[in-house]
Amino acid sequence: MTHTLTILGSTGSIGQSTLDVVARHPDRYLVHALTGHTRIAELAEQCRRFSPARAIVATTADAQALRRLLDASAQERAIQIDHGPEALCEVAAEADYVMAAIVGAAGLPSAMAAARAGRRVLLANKEALVMAGALFMDAVATAGATLLPIDSEHNAIFQCMPVSTSGALEAADQRVSRVLLTASGGPFRTMPVERMSDVTPAQACAHPNWSMGRKISVDSATMMNKGLEVIEACWLFGITPDRIDVVIHPQSVIHSMVEYVDGSVLAQMGNPDMRTPIAHALAYPERIASGVRPLDLAAVGRLDFEKPDLVRFPCLDLAYHALRSGGGAPAILNAANEIAVGAFLEGRIRFTAIAQVVEQVLENVAAEVPRSLDDVLALDQVARVRAIEVVRVAKGDRSPSQRIAASF
Ligand code: NAD
Ligand code: MG
Numbered sequence: 154m155t156h157t158l159t160i161l162g163s164t165g166s167i168g169q170s171t172l173d174v175v176a177r178h179p180d181r182y183l184v185h186a187l188t189g190h191t192r193i194a195e196l197a198e199q200c201r202r203f204s205p206a207r208a209i210v211a212t213t214a215d216a217q218a219l220r221r222l223l224d225a226s227a228q229e230r231a232i233q234i235d236h237g238p239e240a241l242c243e244v245a246a247e248a249d250y251v252m253a254a255i256v257g258a259a260g261l262p263s264a265m266a267a268a269r270a271g272r273r274v275l276l277a278n279k280e281a282l283v284m285a286g287a288l289f290m291d292a293v294a295t296a297g298a299t300l301l302p303i304d305s306e307h308n309a310i311f312q313c314m315p316v317s318t319s320g321a322l323e324a325a326d327q328r329v330s331r332v333l334l335t336a337s338g339g340p341f342r343t344m345p346v347e348r349m350s351d352v353t354p355a356q357a358c359a360h361p362n363w364s365m366g367r368k369i370s371v372d373s374a375t376m377m378n379k380g381l382e383v384i385e386a387c388w389l390f391g392i393t394p395d396r397i398d399v400v401i402h403p404q405s406v407i408h409s410m411v412e413y414v415d416g417s418v419l420a421q422m423g424n425p426d427m428r429t430p431i432a433h434a435l436a437y438p439e440r441i442a443s444g445v446r447p448l449d450l451a452a453v454g455r456l457d458f459e460k461p462d463l464v465r466f467p468c469l470d471l472a473y474h475a476l477r478s479g480g481g482a483p484a485i486l487n488a489a490n491e492i493a494v495g496a497f498l499e500g501r502i503r504f505t506a507i508a509q510v511v512e513q514v515l516e517n518v519a520a521e522v523p524r525s526l527d528d529v530l531a532l533d534q535v536a537r538v539r540a541i542e543v544v545r546v547a548k549g550d551r552s553p554s555q556r557i558a559a560s561f
Contacts, residue, residue, distance in 0.1 A: 157184075159184075161255050165256060177441070187208050200232055201226055216234045241262070246269070246272070251272045253267060261285060284484040288523070299322075311389075313411035313419040324390060332412070334379065334409050335407050335408060340374055371507070375466065383472060404455075406423070426445040468511065489511040489513075518535055
């Protein structure tokens, strides 16, 4: 049977990997819509190759640019081109399957639209659950949507969980004692801590095992990514933070584990390649080829494990703190982090200042419990404005020498 598929964020790392898997199974998936925020030439190329019914971009100018590129290539099928956040929500509600792979808070409304429309939601956009976990899980349950995790750790946990009667993702029951969430430790796991304030965006984005977008690469380097993933796991699997242990595993071969009350620990393994979780969620409960090379354990040689160092990685601690505070705190954490990571990538603050910005914003914005998507988006805005101020004050109008001397 053929399923229609919308890929939100098709020009990104996850979006491209999804199209790579889809191209291997043209009889199973019909691309309904592709969306991109920048990289219009790449989006045009994807449209030529996959002939979606619709393509969504950010602005009218982008829509015109895409139209020109497609007209020039005499497209067989007329593609309806639209722009803006409402159009993203439309295409999210229209297809059988929706890959939610927009990065950051910008991905929340369209992921929510897919959930509300009762679709099969392949969730890569972890920020949606961090910002609006309760509302998102409610929307999934109310609309009868099928939620499948794409984040490699959560996909691994899902694969290691007891099989539920419905086959759908369900809260962990009393058979499960603990979830072991693995983390590579990123590129700075062994760097002397005092050198971490001088690392560059290029160094932070050079992940040892995974090839990813720039924002999540920086999150992996600060380990905020693991903090966001702990929050994500709590919502997906209905567990409390004390039942999740983060384990550093530098080889990224075990993608996560589930421990049972009888002492059994089940692990899901594979080469670090996002096409595995993508193929798993696309085909679930069947299995399809993904193009991922077989795991060669002899070549891997050894698997190492260690405890995370919270002095080296204060962002992980801040995420636990936000999770325990509850209410809107995780949404504030996420917004502050997005601003801080953006400022770091633009060379405006130091790597070590990311945690400082997040901490200050968490201390200064009231974490009221959001009751609606609008509440979440309003809180996100307040936290962003505050974070921008913190970055500005931190940078100040100092002279270059003072700026270098400052910790930010
Ligand atoms: P990316 O930066 O490579 O791609 C992001 C996509 O979102 C692009 O298509 C971009 O055009 C689109 N986008 C960006 N801003 C937008 C906006 N304001 N409005 C609409 N579209 C916008 O990111 P990625 O690495 O593919 O990550 C995507 C999501 O998947 C993130 O939430 C990330 O945490 C999650 N994820 C990624 C990986 C990975 O290996 N890359 C692994 C696990 C989870
Ligand atoms: Mg992950």
